[in-house]
Amino acid sequence: MPTQDPPSGVSFSESEEWRLIEKSIDEFIEQEIDPLEDDLGELWSNPRRRHETDGRLVPEVVEAIQTVRKKSAENGFYAMNMPEEHGGEGVSHVTWYRAKKHVASHGTGLSEFVLAGPEGPKPLLLAAEDEQVETYLKPLIRAELSAGFAQTEPGAGSDSPAMQTTAERDGDRWVLNGTKQWITNAPYADFLQVFARTTPQEEAGRYGGITCFLVEADEYEIGSLNNAVGLEGMQAEVRFDDVRLDEERVLGQADTAFYNAMDFLSLGRMELGAEAVGLAVNLLDHAKQYANDREAFGRPIGKFQGISHTIARGRAKNYAADAAGQKLAWKMDQNESVVEDASIFKWFATQTLWEIADDTVQVHGANGLSEDNPFMEHLQLARILRIVEGTDEIQLNTIAKQFGAR
Numbered sequence: 001m002p003t004q005d006p007p008s009g010v011s012f013s014e015s016e017e018w019r020l021i022e023k024s025i026d027e028f029i030e031q032e033i034d035p036l037e038d039d040l041g042e043l044w045s046n047p048r049r050r051h052e053t054d055g056r057l058v059p060e061v062v063e064a065i066q067t068v069r070k071k072s073a074e075n076g077f078y079a080m081n082m083p084e085e086h087g088g089e090g091v092s093h094v095t096w097y098r099a100k101k102h103v104a105s106h107g108t109g110l111s112e113f114v115l116a117g118p119e120g121p122k123p124l125l126l127a128a129e130d131e132q133v134e135t136y137l138k139p140l141i142r143a144e145l146s147a148g149f150a151q152t153e154p155g156a157g158s159d160s161p162a163m164q165t166t167a168e169r170d171g172d173r174w175v176l177n178g179t180k181q182w183i184t185n186a187p188y189a190d191f192l193q194v195f196a197r198t199t200p201q202e203e204a205g206r207y208g209g210i211t212c213f214l215v216e217a218d219e220y221e222i223g224s225l226n227n228a229v230g231l232e233g234m235q236a237e238v239r240f241d242d243v244r245l246d247e248e249r250v251l252g253q254a255d256t257a258f259y260n261a262m263d264f265l266s267l268g269r270m271e272l273g274a275e276a277v278g279l280a281v282n283l284l285d286h287a288k289q290y291a292n293d294r295e296a297f298g299r300p301i302g303k304f305q306g307i308s309h310t311i312a313r314g315r316a317k318n319y320a321a322d323a324a325g326q327k328l329a330w331k332m333d334q335n336e337s338v339v340e341d342a343s344i345f346k347w348f349a350t351q352t353l354w355e356i357a358d359d360t361v362q363v364h365g366a367n368g369l370s371e372d373n374p375f376m377e378h379l380q381l382a383r384i385l386r387i388v389e390g391t392d393e394i395q396l397n398t399i400a401k402q403f404g405a406r
C-alpha cells in the first residue's frame with residue numbers, strides 16, 4: 001500500500017519506498033491480473049475475438065477491465081496520485097511517473113488498466129464541490145465508476161477552443177447541445193466531463209467562455225464508435241441533444257474550464273510519455289532476447305551490427321527520454337513551470353517508442369508480423385501516442401514558442 005512520499009531532491013536514486021511500491025505492483029500483477037488474463041484466454045489474446053462487430057469490447061472483457069481497476073483501487077494503486085482526503089494516496093509526481101512507466105514495462109496486457117488512465121480521476125475534478133465530490137470524484141478514485149473527458153469535436157481537435165458544443169442558460173438550468181468525437185471510454189463510462197462554450201469567443205476571448213459539465217450516461221447518446229486501428233472499441237462519438245442540467249453539474253466556475261484544463265495539460269503529457277518509455281523498455285527486452293536467441297548465417301543475429309546497433313540506438317534514446325521524464329516529474333513536484341519540459345518529453349518519448357516499436361518488428365523478421373506476437377499491436381499503439389494529448393506538431397509549436405523560435 002503506497003503512502004505519501006516527499007519530493008526527491010535532484011537525485012535519480014530510487015527510494016526504499018519506491019522499491020516497495022514497485023515490488024507490490026509486480027506481485028499484484030502476477031497474483032491478481034495475470035490469472036484474470038489467463039481465464040479470458042482467446043477472448044483477450046486474440047484481438048479479433050475481443051470485439052463485437054461494431055468494435056465495442058465484448059462484455060467479458062469489459063467486466064475483466066473493471067475488475068482490474070477495482071482490485072487495484074482496493075490495493076491502493078489505481079489512483080495513488082490523488083489526494084488522501086478523497087481516498088487516494090497523495091504520492092509525488094516522481095512516484096506516479098515511475099509507477100506509470102513500470103506498469104507499462106509489463107507490456108499491453110490487462111495490467112495496462114492497473115493505474116488510472118483517461119477513464120479515471122483527473123486533477124481537473126479536484127474543482128468538485130460538496131455533493132460532486134461524493135457523487136463523482138470519490139467513487140471514481142475507488143474505481144466504482146468510470147468517466148471520460150469530452151473536448152474533441154468533428155470540427156475542432158488541436159484547435160479545441162473552436163468547439164461548437166454550446167450550453168445556454170434557461171432559467172436556473174443549462175441546455176447542452178453538440179457532438180463530441182474520439183472520446184475515450186465513452187461507450188462504457190458512467191459520466192463525462194463535457195466542455196461547452198457558454199459565452200461567445202467575441203465576448204470572452206479565445207480561451208474564456210468555456211465551461212465543464214458533469215453529464216451522466218443516460219443523458220447523452222453514443223453515436224458510432226471511432227475505432228482507431230490498434231485501439232478498437234475504446235473511443236466513440238457522443239451526442240447531446242437539449243440535455244438539461246442543474247447548476248450542480250457545473251464543475252468549478254462557469255466560463256473558466258479551458259484555463260483549468262490547461263493547468264493539467266502537462267500532467268497528461270507526463271503520464272503518456274511515461275507509458276511510452278515503459279512500453280519501450282518492454283520492447284527492447286524482447287528485441288535483445290531475440291537477437292541473442294535467433295541464429296542466421298551460423299551466429300546469433302545480435303552479432304551483426306545492423307541488429308545490435310539498432311537495439312543500442314533505441315536503448316540510448318529511451319534512456320534519454322526516461323531522464324527527461326524524471327526531470328519533468330521532479331520539476332512538477334517543485335511546482336515549477338513545465339510547459340516546455342512536458343512538450344519536449346511527450347514529443348521525444350513517443351517518437352522514440354515509435355522508432356523502437358518499428359525496429360522491434362524488424363529485428364523479429366517475419367515473426368514480428370505474426371498475429372501470435374504483440375509487436376504490430378505495439379507499433380499501432382505507438383502511432384496513436386503521437387496524436388493524442390497533443391500531436392507531434394502541437395508539441396513542436398509549444399517548444400518553439402517557449403524557446404522563442406517563433
Ligand SMILES: Cc1cc2nc3c(=O)[nH]c(=O)nc-3n(C[C@H](O)[C@H](O)[C@H](O)COP(=O)(O)OP(=O)(O)OC[C@H]3O[C@@H](n4cnc5c(N)ncnc54)[C@H](O)[C@@H]3O)c2cc1C
Pocket residue numbers: 118148149150151152156157158159181182183184185228231235384387388389390391392393394397
Ligand atoms: C485513440 C484516441 C483517443 C482520444 N481520446 C480523446 C479523449 O478522450 N477526449 C478528447 O477530447 N479527445 C480525444 N482524442 C482526440 C485527440 O485529442 C485529437 O485527435 C487530437 O487533439 C488531434 O485533433 P484532430 O484529430 O482533430 O487533428 P487536427 O487538429 O485536425 O490536426 C490534423 C493535422 O494537422 C496538424 N495541425 C493542426 N494544427 C496545427 C498547427 N497549429 N500547427 C501545425 N500543425 C497543426 C496536426 O498536428 C495534425 O497532424 C483522441 C484521439 C485518439 C486517436
